[in-house]
Amino acid sequence: MTARLFLLLAVSLPAFPETGNAPCARCHPAIARLYAATGMAQASGRTTPANPKGSFAQPTAANSTVTPSFELQLAGTSRQLEWFLGSGHIGRSYLFRKANQLFQSPLSYYSEPQKWDVSPGYENRPYLELTRLVEPACLQCHSSHLQPASAPQPFLEPGVSCERCHGPGEKHSALPTPRNIVNPAKRAPxxxxxxxxxxxxxxxxxxxxxxxxxxxxxxxxxxxxxxxxxxxxxxxxxxxxxxxxxxxxxxxxxxxxxxxxxxxxxxxxxxxxxxxxxxxxxxxxxxxxxxxxxxxxxxxxxxxxxxxxxxxxxxxxxxxxxxxxxxxxxxxxxxxxxxxxxxxxxxxxxxxxxxxxxxxxxxxxxxxxxxxxxxxxxAPANPKDVPLLAQLAQFHERLGRQEPATTLYTQILTLEPTHPAAAINLGTALIRQGKSTEAIALWLRALANNPSLIGARLNLAVAQFQSGDRPAARQSLLQVLDYEPNHPTARQMLNQIPE
Ligand code: HEC
Ligand code: HEC
Ligand code: HEC
Ligand code: HEC
Ligand code: HEC
Ligand code: HEC
Ligand code: HEC
Incomplete structure (x- = not known):
């Protein structure tokens, strides 16, 4: 469960209709029973009080705790851990939802020491973050029948389902022949x-x-x-x-x-x-x-x-x-x-x-x-390739080459008006040019789609404060603290802006 680096791409619906394991299990009961015992079949699922792995009695990490009903309590706030990833041979990661987004829990369960501890990738951070979006790739490998990011359930089929290896099974279930289902072993290498x-x-x-x-x-x-x-x-x-x-x-x-x-x-x-x-x-x-x-x-x-x-x-x-x-x-x-x-x-x-x-x-x-x-x-041969342009812009930016970066961010936003990184960075460039009204509008648009962008909301608060709109700045800081109650900068700034 090493933190893996993947670009945050929106999870889109699977390219084919999935029927789920239930029909397969009706006609292939022995295989379904056998498979259910594997780690892959159990690679994700919904947390229920019936499947608490390990003891909840021990104190957990960094002034935070997880209750037996999977409530993560931390800094006077709580999040309901609704789904897990990982069969638990090694450990389990947990997911929670806030508004229309799905986040990773900063605490995970580790099976060998049998305890909850800070999740991989959260060590050495100043506070336990609550705004790490789940990488779509995690769900892609650990669960099946994925749903759009804003749906109430991230996946309809827990673990690796039959169809992830056998392909769409709708036609085969209605009229079973070997020709309308994939048997991997019979395919070319x-x-x-x-x-x-x-x-x-x-x-x-x-x-x-x-x-x-x-x-x-x-x-x-x-x-x-x-x-x-x-x-x-x-x-x-x-x-x-x-x-x-x-x-x-x-x-x-x-x-x-x-x-x-x-x-x-x-x-x-x-x-x-x-x-x-x-x-x-x-x-x-x-x-x-x-x-x-x-x-x-x-x-x-x-x-x-x-x-x-x-x-x-x-x-x-x-x-x-x-x-x-x-x-x-x-x-x-x-x-x-x-x-x-x-x-x-x-x-x-x-x-x-x-x-x-x-x-x-x-x-x-x-x-x-x-x-x-x-x-x-x-880049010149791929003028509409948003992922490519976004990478190039970030390299320009890191090397201090503001102008080509800004040009690319503008180009990206014409192709994909809600691209978060482009909106955030173009806003920063606009601030530098003294165009704070445009920057504020751009950030508000990006945040409407993606309310957990903490850095962008802090920038927004500063811009609002500097343009004299104290109530708006306070409001933005309170929203940061709603997502990250321990955010030190947001707390400090809020104290410095009187009501
Ligand atoms: C209505 C019963 C039925 C359902 C539902 C069903 N199967 Fe089958 N399946 C069969 C039968 C019967 C065969 C054997 C067909 C033959 O050999 O003529 C078969 C064969 C297969 C094979 C072997 C194909 C080959 O080339 O060797 C696979 C793989 C398979 N099924 C997977 C699935 C999966 C996955 C599902 C769920 C999406 C599923 N089946 C749902 C009845 C069913
Ligand atoms: C020559 C035999 C052999 C082949 C081929 C093979 N494996 Fe394994 N694999 C093993 C053995 C042996 C283990 C250890 C099992 C154990 O500890 O119980 C293992 C363990 C694993 C594990 C568990 C984690 C680990 O590393 O211990 C995974 C995942 C895995 N294999 C994936 C694959 C994949 C993917 C392929 C194809 C690229 C593959 N294996 C091909 C023999 C093989
Ligand atoms: C949809 C993603 C997916 C596919 C497809 C997939 N695996 Fe896995 N596999 C996983 C995940 C995730 C785990 C870890 C499960 C866990 O323990 O949480 C895993 C675990 C394993 C293990 C370790 C033992 C176990 O059951 O946990 C082996 C061996 C393995 N896979 C082999 C294979 C082989 C062989 C194939 C192809 C025939 C395959 N996998 C296809 C995702 C997949
Ligand atoms: C490319 C596919 C892939 C991706 C992406 C992926 N995993 Fe896994 N994950 C695996 C496989 C395969 C294993 C099993 C390794 C083994 O059995 O030794 C595993 C193991 C795990 C385990 C331990 C399961 C156990 O055996 O107890 C957890 C927890 C886990 N992954 C969580 C995550 C999280 C969280 C993410 C996203 C940050 C993620 N994984 C991304 C394939 C993936
Ligand atoms: C991790 C990948 C994977 C998953 C998940 C998986 N299968 Fe399979 N299945 C295979 C492979 C590979 C074969 C070919 C085995 C061989 O012939 O060596 C196979 C073969 C089959 C066959 C035909 C051969 C036989 O053993 O009778 C049936 C039927 C089948 N699978 C049904 C299912 C059902 C039902 C499920 C879900 C409960 C399922 N499979 C889940 C990989 C998978
Ligand atoms: C106690 C450890 C051990 C076990 C058990 C063992 N091997 Fe080996 N095997 C070795 C060592 C060490 C060498 C290398 C000898 C050398 O380099 O001269 C070797 C060499 C080999 C080679 C290469 C031979 C050549 O020179 O071309 C093969 C093939 C092989 N083993 C297969 C197996 C198989 C199959 C089994 C199980 C039936 C097995 N080994 C069990 C330790 C082991
Ligand atoms: C599909 C056939 C196949 C399977 C299955 C297979 N091998 Fe091999 N292996 C070969 C061939 C072919 C060679 C190269 C010729 C030789 O050294 O005998 C080889 C070479 C080796 C070598 C020598 C490696 C070297 O660097 O010189 C070892 C050791 C070995 N095999 C061990 C194993 C063990 C252990 C397993 C089971 C986990 C296994 N093999 C399964 C086909 C296979």
Missing amino acids: IPRASVCAQCHLTGAARIARANRDRSSYSPGAALSDSLAIFVWNAPNADSPSATSHFEKLASSRCQQASGEKLWCGTCHPAHADATPAQYNQTCQTCHSPGSCKANAGDACITCHMPKRAPTRSIEHLAFTDHSIPRRPIPATGPPSTGTLKEFWTGLSNPRDTAMAYAAAAVTTPSLRPAAYAQLQAA
Whole structure:
């Protein structure tokens, strides 16, 4: 549950109608029962008093607590934690709603120490934030039948539903034949692998192709039609992570020497967790026991697929080494960086490559010059590509190049009038030019769509104060505190503006 960096894209409706698990379970009851016990089937759901994981009796972190009815209490305010992500083998993250938006809880439940603590990515913050929007990608991997962001329920089907691997099941349920449902195992290698890769291949950057969004993939297709997934050019130097199994397996001799025969489904049964004995038997479908030089017995995976802890993670997690080495590879230093290549195809168009470098540069600063140059080179050919223009504008801005940044923000707002980053940053530029009335109007519009933009509302309060409108400034600060009751700046400013 490492905090993952994804651009905040609106979750759009799935590209196909989903019928849900219920009809599938009626005709395939044994599979449905078996599958229900897996982590994937339980990867998300609604919190109910019947599923409290662990004890609520212990004190929780940072003067905050979670009650047995999943009420998060903090700084004199409370939020109802309505949904969870994660089966709970490792831990669970929680979500709450305020107005028309869905947020991540700053406290998570950790199964091994059996306690609530600060969520990953919230450590070392001055206060526990309540305005982190849930990344659409979290829901995309952990839940099914997603709903639009403003709907009362974020998803209609908890966990990974049958249709996430088998495709739309409406026609098949009405008239069941093998031809109107996807059986991944019967597909060509890339569409077959894509079924698992939609959630198990994060790479160094996942880029939605121009004019496609990340939810447009449907089982049976190649994932690379809708997403370009970039990995480091030297995958083996990296340490394993929650979603690096593809890169690792691709670097194994087993995969390289047996090609299309080996895929995730060779070792992982479709609807159940395998036992160690089953994994070891799978090795022996290709290797005779005598092929092991060490001739060390049947427990193949204990030596050849050891668990390793990721070097970057602060959590006590370990992942199975899918590079299937001859001898365990000791944990190396920091993951390798350098150049990126697109997984599967090995090459990509200049636009997607520029977007990948820009995304990876967030955590790998050495990529920034290359990312900036590539974005600039790709922009002229893609004048209506909002994600590309927004990235380029942010690079201009970071390098202090106000003028080209402002031009781009204006351009973006003509293409997408509610683009939050463009509205916020263009407002700041307008303030600098002394145009505070225009800036205030722009910020109010952005906030109407996206009321939890705390930075924008603080800027708005300052602009309102400076233009002499004290009541409006106070009102804005109270709204900040409604979302972030502990916000130190907002509290201080409110004290300084008499009623
Ligand atoms: C009305 C009963 C019925 C319902 C509802 C139903 N199935 Fe089936 N399904 C069948 C039958 C019967 C077969 C075998 C068809 C054959 O072999 O001719 C089958 C076959 C399959 C296969 C194998 C296809 C292949 O190529 O091997 C898959 C996968 C499958 N179903 C998944 C699903 C999923 C997912 C759902 C829910 C969206 C579902 N089924 C709903 C009756 C049903
Ligand atoms: C829609 C997203 C999604 C798809 C598709 C998907 N997975 Fe998963 N998978 C997950 C998530 C999320 C978890 C973690 C579940 C948890 O514990 O909360 C997971 C966990 C697992 C685990 C760990 C054991 C377990 O059950 O928790 C294995 C093994 C696995 N997946 C294999 C596969 C394979 C093989 C495929 C393709 C046939 C696949 N997955 C397709 C999202 C997905
Ligand atoms: C690309 C797909 C993907 C995305 C995006 C993703 N996850 Fe996961 N998540 C997984 C997989 C796969 C695992 C299981 C790893 C394992 O079994 O070792 C997992 C594990 C977890 C777990 C631990 C589950 C357990 O086994 O107890 C939690 C909690 C969790 N994720 C929360 C989140 C949150 C919150 C986000 C968004 C910030 C997120 N995930 C984004 C795929 C994803
Ligand atoms: C994580 C991906 C995934 C999920 C989720 C999933 N399946 Fe499957 N399913 C597969 C794969 C892969 C195969 C092919 C197995 C093989 O033949 O090796 C398969 C095969 C099948 C088959 C035909 C072969 C058989 O074993 O009879 C049926 C029927 C089926 N699934 C039904 C379901 C139903 C019903 C659900 C939901 C309860 C479901 N599946 C959920 C991946 C998945
Ligand atoms: C689909 C067939 C297949 C499966 C399943 C398979 N392997 Fe392999 N593996 C190969 C091939 C082919 C090679 C290369 C030729 C060789 O060394 O025998 C290989 C090579 C290896 C090597 C040598 C690695 C190196 O770097 O030289 C080891 C160790 C290994 N396999 C262990 C395993 C273990 C353990 C399992 C089960 C977890 C397994 N394999 C499953 C096909 C497979
Ligand atoms: C050669 C056999 C083999 C293949 C192929 C394979 N796995 Fe695994 N996988 C394992 C073993 C063994 C474990 C450890 C299971 C355990 O600890 O119970 C594992 C564990 C996992 C886990 C749980 C988290 C972890 O790292 O321990 C996930 C998720 C997973 N595999 C995903 C995948 C995906 C995705 C693919 C395809 C890219 C894949 N696996 C291919 C053997 C395999
Ligand atoms: C106690 C640890 C251990 C166990 C258990 C084990 N191996 Fe190995 N295996 C090794 C070591 C160490 C080597 C490397 C020997 C060398 O480099 O000279 C090796 C080498 C191999 C190789 C490469 C042989 C070659 O030189 O081409 C294969 C394939 C292999 N093992 C498969 C297996 C299979 C399959 C199993 C389960 C039946 C298994 N191993 C069980 C430790 C183990």
